[in-house]
Amino acid sequence: MRVEAADVSDAEAISALIVELSEPFFLSPSREGAEPFLASISVEAVRRYLSAANFSYYVARSEGRLAGFVALRDNAHLFHLFVAKAFQGRQLASQLWAIAQTEALQAGNPGEFTVNSSLTAVPVYERFGFAREGEVKSVHGISFQPMRLRSGQNGA
Known part of the structure; x- marks a missing residue:
C-alpha cells in the first residue's frame, strides 16, 4: 500500500469513491434535496x-487502484475520509487519519480538529478520539454528526 499526496489527476477516482460510499448519508432514497x-x-x-x-x-x-483517501480543510477540519469496500477492516482509515493528523500538527495545528461524520462512521471517529458535539444535523438532504477532537484526546 502506498500513501502519497493527491493531485488533480486523482479527482475522478476520489469523486467516484465518495459517490459509491455515500448512499447511507441520504435522507431520501431518491436523493431529493441532496443536490448541493x-x-x-x-x-x-x-x-x-x-x-x-x-x-x-x-x-x-x-496495485494502482485507489484504496482510500483523506482530506483536511484549513489544516483543522477532517473534510473527507473514505476507504473502498475491498480495503475496509484493514486499519487503512486509521493510517490515513494518522498521516493527515501528523501533517496538520507539523504545519501548526494545535491539536484541535473537527469532522462532520456520517452517522455510520461515528464509532470510527470516536476511536480516533473525536467526541460528538451537539445534535445530528440534517442539511441539503443528508444527515451528519458534528464531532470535535481536542488536544490530549487523541485515541489513535
Whole structure:
C-alpha cells in the first residue's frame, strides 16, 4: 500500500469513491434535496478542492487502484475520509487519519480538529478520539454528526 499526496489527476477516482460510499448519508432514497451535496462531490468540485491552497489530500493506492483517501480543510477540519469496500477492516482509515493528523500538527495545528461524520462512521471517529458535539444535523438532504477532537484526546 502506498500513501502519497493527491493531485488533480486523482479527482475522478476520489469523486467516484465518495459517490459509491455515500448512499447511507441520504435522507431520501431518491436523493431529493441532496443536490448541493452531490454537486460538492462531483469531479469538478473535487478538482477545485485538490487545487485549493487550504485543502490537503492524501491517497492510498494498492496495485494502482485507489484504496482510500483523506482530506483536511484549513489544516483543522477532517473534510473527507473514505476507504473502498475491498480495503475496509484493514486499519487503512486509521493510517490515513494518522498521516493527515501528523501533517496538520507539523504545519501548526494545535491539536484541535473537527469532522462532520456520517452517522455510520461515528464509532470510527470516536476511536480516533473525536467526541460528538451537539445534535445530528440534517442539511441539503443528508444527515451528519458534528464531532470535535481536542488536544490530549487523541485515541489513535
